[in-house]
Amino acid sequence: MFQKPLTEEAEVSAPTPQLDTPSPALRPHSPQNIAVTLCALGLVAAFFAPWARHSQFVSGFTFYHLVPGARLLWIIPVLALATFLRHRSPVARKWFGTVTAIAAWIGVGYFTVKAQSIGNPRFAWGATLTSLLSFALFAFSGERRIIAPIDLVARKLSSRKANVYSHSGALTPGIHFSVQEFYDTVEKAIRAKQWPGVETVRIHYTEAGVLSHKREYLRIIRQRHLFDICAATFGKDYFFSVREAEIPTVIDLRALFVLMVGLAVLFFTSIKTLGILFGPPAFLFLLAVIAWFLFNILKLGLTKMDSILMQLPVIGAIYEAWFRRDTYFQQDTRLVFLQSVTDLVKQHVEETTSAKGIRFLNCFERQPILDELYKRSRIKLEQESPKPATS
Template structure:
């Protein structure tokens, strides 16, 4: 992962601009075939051993083209809104490995706001009915202020499980993340560490399994928006396998 891309991921620079690729890495291995299932299993095993907090790992199927096209299996790692999609697949007699590291958009939709307003209206009416026209709304306001303060300071209060749960909620999650969840040096460092760990494990594993066959990766491609939309290639000298 590029240093600038990692810094942008850590700072949350892309978080509100829509889904955006932070890095796309790719390498082609000529005249070789590998097992995608074994590769994914090894990556999952190594990353699980790192015990990265709040990380979800799953295999997902993504269409190769339109809705009626065949699906391609990817290994997906998601932490908060930062996602890695790792792919290993044949192309003719060759084989390629790649990953896309991207951030999902934090978008509050109208229906989510409508649900929250409806819930607050219901609670307001219930408080007036059961507690009283003056005491009910006052008590509800105090509870909401306490809840908002707790959401704002969840990590500082040691409520990491609450924070992780709120982020994943379909209705509350985007509202919590946009308006209540404070960014911090810790969160920025964790995002950078997560991106660096996954990137190094994937690249290291590819280098390892190709090296076992005496193949050196001659060229790798890496894309990041900070390089003005261009792919940069890193090329090494081919090394002949020893007898």
């Protein structure tokens, strides 16, 4: 696959020159980050809103005047602010958001019990808003399983639950490269391309088990399709590997919980608003309208809405698994993405090795995506045995 390092007399193919123009920056806020931010700041504001009325309006902040131990409710805005400050970290966002939502539910329940024990209060909109915002925060604080920093995707790649298109690699004997520089170069090239819906993330996979050494991979994602790229040492040598696969949608327990609670809240709200006679029909009609809308988002031309829903945890998994329909355009852009990333990675591997004086004879021995479909085959025709001559 490789020739030996070239001497000064030999001709070395120069790598493609890189322009000094800065690559465009990624968007600082994703739809998930915006949703978590709004929910967290909304919880802080709702904590100071009217929760109930005794002789006067009482908020979560002033409830300690009636119940001395109610200062524990102040943990709700503290956790909400911590969630807001850490919302860009996927791991911190998940745990802070989940703990904040659970603390808000417990706080509203504590407030309801204590308020009824000292009188017959009239509950205000602040407690309801706190419950709804905490529910939304719980939903948006989850993580899409395809970017989870654990070995879930690796386990699926090793099982039959993933459609693995190809797995290829290349070895450079006796020469080492900088892993971080290679990953940074690929990420900058992807940002410069401005491919819609494409994102990158660094993933750490264990070599054998939980206690074994971890390898850092660069993951390139678009919807459910991904490339896991690894550049690492192998003794005194160095290798590059690329896995190209599609991960099916995973609806986890968080998504099921959010779905059931959301339907229950919508059902009881319909009955409370329209009564026992008209509430259930209105609930079924609203469900039918929502389902029709989700089925026809792409037909209505709402591509941005489709992209936002795909990037949201919980909601995105449910939408993609049950409502989203595949189209010719989606299939075409999928093939373009797969081919473009493959060519880009190949180009940068060649540039990286050329800088060390190594010329590729064949960069990656790859299996094309449609190889089996268009593969030529030889068909052997059976010849009829000659009939015996009759005298």
